[in-house]
Amino acid sequence: MNWPAIYRFSPTCFLVSLLLLHTGPAAAVEPSEFVLSNGMKVLLVEVPKAPVATVQVWYKVGSRNEVMGRAGLSHMLEHMMFKGTAKYPKGTFSRLIRKNGGIDNAFTGQDFTAYFENLAADRVELALELEADRMQGLALDPNEFQTEREVVKEERRLRNEDDPQGALVETLYAQAFLSHPYHWPVIGWFTDLDAMTLEDLQRHYDTFYSPNNATLIVVGDIKAEALFPTIKNLFEPIPKGPSPKHATTAEPEQRGERRFLLKREAQVPFVMMGFRVPNYSSDDSYALNLLEAILSHGKSSRLYQSLVYDQKISLAVGAEYSLMQTDPGLFYFYSLVSPDAKVENVEDALQREITRLQSEPPSETELQRAKNQVEASRVFEQDSNFRHAMLLGESESIGAGWRRVDQFLERTQAITAKDIQRVAKQYLTQDNRTVGILVPTPSRQPEFPPAAHQGKP
């Protein structure tokens, strides 16, 4: 399934904390910020608790920078970024990192593409050298591309075709966004993957992979002062690239509910309800973020208590909102329907919780709980260098900047119960929603008899 961004469905605490930097009991160590002469931003955070570090390079390019007919180009390029350069031919990158005890990987979202290496702090330079090398001069080989395209198609089958929930999420975005590129899935459509050419990849790479469109982040057992000269030596010689245009098609206002069904072989129904809402650039995002927590963080949250505990009509239920998006995205509800429950009842129950928030403000206890959760999760998040770096990378890549994120907690603390009620009324309206329902169809053939056949010994 291909969620528009990584976090979307990760454990809630992770989600929340994406937003806040610095807070309470343990203020995060402030990053040292540098900007190279070619425009690359560098953020370094010293965390001496274990002899390890994470190196991450975030490019401001994701599926929102693609055009109709080439959906999935950013992600395909991410895969091709491991196919080698003149200096480090195919296979060398990961082999060198692994040989040095590190792991490397990458991920693509709607708004960004990020590469990372987690490794011993004394091997950071190797990761930097390799990342600097592939920022230019990527070898795009036609044969490698043919094979990798098949790999990506397998990935699409795995996440979107054969996963009922993945299929529903993909359709929800396609319905909620008509003209904005959030319309298509990050992994792309089969026909677009087949139509993609090496020239498309080259153009995408030349346009977006340059120091002025990237943020380098290192979090771990490093000394910023000592490491910066190395970074300068490795990255500053890379010439500044074009300034990519970041304008995208605006999404017109939604005027009336959209509703769709997805029928496929499945055991239980799945319901999603998405509402178009603002992103970090609006003050309402703080209240929406707390609204999400009140609805779905922990077993004392409203949705769990109502749909899972009291009514027993959901196996899992939740609300998700990420204000960390370049353009306004979705606030959505989901419910995995209990086998004996009716989809209509689940939808009604979700709507009742929305109506309740619109008609009366949450209690002070609930509001305080949500604030405490948001604050605590920020501290827990720093337990992982990787997540700490992701928070910085994401905030830079979507245009918010890590400093802005810094004010987040303060703004959150100022939100009142009335604010929560107000945003519920303003955005969680029927005319602004898109409802998607996965309708299970019976298996085409009866389940094969469990009679195993046995081969020759």
Place this chain on the structure above:
Amino acid sequence: MCTPSTASQYRFSRHRFRRNRAVLVVGALLVALIGFADRGSAADLAPAKITTANGMTVVVLEQHFLPIVEVHALIRAGSAQDPPEKAGLANLTASLLDEGTITRSSKQLAEQIDFVGGSLEVKASEDFTTASARILRKDVDLGFTLLADILLRPAFPKQEFERVRSQILGEIVSDNDDPGQVAMKAFNQLVFSHHPYRWPVHGTDDTLSKITLADVQNFYSKEYLPSQTILTIVGDITMEQATALVQTHFGSWKKGAPPVRSIKKPAMIEKKTVQLSEKDLTQSTIMLGHGGISRTNPDFYAVTVMNHILGAGGFSSRLMDSIRDKQGLAYGIMSHFDARAMPGSFWINLQTKTETTNQAITGVLAEIKGLREAPVTDQELAEAKSFLMGSFPLRLDSTAKLAGVLAQVEFFGLGFEYFSQYPKWIERVTKEDVQRVAKQYLNPQHYALVVVGNLAKAKVRH
């Protein structure tokens, strides 16, 4: 070559919305292996261990960088202790711990932990059950209070028993939408016939329905004892504070007679067994494997190196190179030796489009044979060892990871020298060892093969 992701995810993660009733989600994200390198670096950790008067093992590791504390209880009882006709008992018992105690209702427990932004989680697995509280330092007393409450004084209310059981039954139905789960269940049936590892941890429709509230209460009374518990405390807390909190909150836990355990070895698979399961999908989910090793098997480290080269080493493994990078047949492919208290299983899993099912299986078998028939190259061996040694500290780089690893080191009786000796144990593995364990623990003739997918089109010939 590397893969990851799409939007969301890294490589082999499969996010689902279910799992644990509450919020969920998931994913295995990065297979957490991890590390650093050829200097063979050991981890410099000095945990302290004590045994309390009532027989509980307590392990404490001070980590003062962040104001957080992880309190992690491991109880030496899991689904391996389920009576076969009541598979799912350990899991149901665990799932009910935080659904009401003598003094707090399910909702009160949830409200208290949620209010301070902490988490309280219980999880049963095959060999043990864990219950853990993750909390800010300022709330550490509450963390101990709630964790002790659910472990020492669960009330097992009748209505919660019924509700949670229906919830798990629902999840079992829903799991059938995940071909990986379907394949794993079928595979375990083939590999662990007549063995406690045969059944899913959560049981089956049939076995869950046979469990009564009295079964749960009896299981709890028999298994949840201080002597069966390893309590690991990691974070911003001193040894003195930790000891005092343990005494206050767990001191009253009554001793009991330790339950008797019998070690069962799974029967070796003596022939090839194939099981096919029909689903209307575009890919075949393939699992191929057989019995494996226990965690205390002396060959564990040699097997770890061998398995790394075969398919556990991610982008540098032979399976990834052959099946993904050269043939483009799969997005993810991995081999696993699940080393448990009793010998676990070995398996390779992948998903490939229906049409290439046979080609992928042939490729997998060729790699298994290859590892048995010829020694690995010097370079493969050196690189595998250097990764395993070097990545060791990455396994210990967060409070949560440390608590989990410390608890398991104690559970498996590895001794704290594990942290300093691990690199040496890996370093001494030779090419001959790798080929010897490949021949001993991999079998390309007698294996279980499970394929879930569109069988009419896949035409499995193996």
